[in-house]
Structures are given as structure tokens and as C-alpha cells.
Amino acid sequence: MAAKLRAASPIITIDVNQARLELAKELGATHTILSGDKTLDIPEEIRRISGGNGVFRAADCSGIPVVIEQMIKSLGSRGKAATVGSPAPGVCAKIDIFAHIVKGTHYIGSFEGDSDPSKTHGNFPLDKIVTLCSGKDYKKAFEDIQSGKVVKGVLRWVEDSPLDVN
Structure with missing residues (x-):
């Protein structure tokens, strides 16, 4: 991208x-x-x-x-x-x-990268490559990554976490 x-x-x-x-x-x-x-x-x-x-x-x-x-x-x-x-x-x-x-x-x-303003302006459609997964469903998340269904899976261990990729 x-x-x-x-x-x-x-x-x-x-x-x-x-x-x-x-x-x-x-x-x-x-x-x-x-x-x-x-x-x-x-x-x-x-x-x-x-x-x-x-x-x-x-x-x-x-x-x-x-x-x-x-x-x-x-x-x-x-x-x-x-x-x-x-x-x-x-x-x-x-x-x-x-x-x-x-x-x-x-x-x-490069470790953890740098913040990029392009994401803020909507130039990076992170929703197409990042998938938030429940920590409880970690086995399915790993299966989806291995199969290619998910590109980058992020495990959400706290369900009400404010983490958002959009």
C-alpha cells in the first residue's frame, strides 16, 4: 500500500x-x-x-x-x-x-514501525489486512492466518479494548 x-x-x-x-x-x-x-x-x-x-x-x-x-x-x-x-x-x-x-x-x-499520518487520512485500508480476533478464539485465529484467510491477526485479550484498525 x-x-x-x-x-x-x-x-x-x-x-x-x-x-x-x-x-x-x-x-x-x-x-x-x-x-x-x-x-x-x-x-x-x-x-x-x-x-x-x-x-x-x-x-x-x-x-x-x-x-x-x-x-x-x-x-x-x-x-x-x-x-x-x-x-x-x-x-x-x-x-x-x-x-x-x-x-x-x-x-x-524496523521494530514496531513509526506512526504514519497516511493511516489517519484513510490511505491505508488496514481493515483489509488486519483482523481483530478474540483471545478466546486464538486457535481459530492461527488456523485462519495459516490458511491465508487472515493476513495479520491481532488477538484482543480484553474484549472491551478500544483497539481499532479503522
């Missing part, structure tokens, strides 16, 4: 779940890649889509080391990548330091 607001192109979304890829298209992705195929070279596919050099900006929401590694390999010259998904403590990703230096790429982490 943020990439669309910034008129970025191409906007490439990668996921293991086809339903989430369809939602990504609805929210502005110009290209999608279903990543379940182990024979697919994702960085090469991204370079093909982006005209050969790689992407200028990339974000990882999974925190999965192999995904982070592929994201960094997909960067073009002077590209910047950020991870916003949190892995468990001590989890490491392998990075080709030489390629990182020669291409002048940047990699950062």
Missing part, C-alpha cells in the same frame, strides 16, 4: 499463499510471485521483472532468514531493504558481504 502511494513501479509481492497474493494485487501490487516452488530462483525472477538490475526498495515482513537473504540478493545498485517481521532471538541470515559492499546496498531492521 505504501509503495502504491509513492507511485513505485514495479510493486512485487512474494508469498507462499495465493489468497494473500490476490489481496496484494487488489492493494496495488503490479506483480506477484508464488514462492512455494523450490526450483524458482526468486532473486533472478525479481531482476527479470525489474529490468535486470534488481529493485531499489524492498521490505520483508516474515523475519525468515532465507527470505531476508533473497530480498538482499534482489536489491539493485544502491538499493535499500528493511525487515519488519521479527524472528526469534539469535536467528541469523547469511549475507554476501562483498556483493553488499560493491553494490552499495543498505539493510536495516
Whole structure:
């Protein structure tokens, strides 16, 4: 959504779940890649889509080391990548330091993000990606996340909590 607001192109979304890829298209992705195929070279596919050099900006929401590694390999010259998904403590990703230096790429982490006024102005339809779930129904929430029915499930442990995504 943020990439669309910034008129970025191409906007490439990668996921293991086809339903989430369809939602990504609805929210502005110009290209999608279903990543379940182990024979697919994702960085090469991204370079093909982006005209050969790689992407200028990339974000990882999974925190999965192999995904982070592929994201960094997909960067073009002077590209910047950020991870916003949190892995468990001590989890490491392998990075080709030489390629990182020669291409002048940047990699950062982001924890909890920053407040964005675009949400306040209605530019981010968070209701399409965030689903509030009762803490009592946590098992169903996890099933819905795994199936792709829910993109980001937020467990509401206190039912009268003022938490609102709209």
C-alpha cells in the first residue's frame, strides 16, 4: 500500500499463499510471485521483472532468514531493504558481504514501525489486512492466518479494548 502511494513501479509481492497474493494485487501490487516452488530462483525472477538490475526498495515482513537473504540478493545498485517481521532471538541470515559492499546496498531492521499520518487520512485500508480476533478464539485465529484467510491477526485479550484498525 505504501509503495502504491509513492507511485513505485514495479510493486512485487512474494508469498507462499495465493489468497494473500490476490489481496496484494487488489492493494496495488503490479506483480506477484508464488514462492512455494523450490526450483524458482526468486532473486533472478525479481531482476527479470525489474529490468535486470534488481529493485531499489524492498521490505520483508516474515523475519525468515532465507527470505531476508533473497530480498538482499534482489536489491539493485544502491538499493535499500528493511525487515519488519521479527524472528526469534539469535536467528541469523547469511549475507554476501562483498556483493553488499560493491553494490552499495543498505539493510536495516524496523521494530514496531513509526506512526504514519497516511493511516489517519484513510490511505491505508488496514481493515483489509488486519483482523481483530478474540483471545478466546486464538486457535481459530492461527488456523485462519495459516490458511491465508487472515493476513495479520491481532488477538484482543480484553474484549472491551478500544483497539481499532479503522
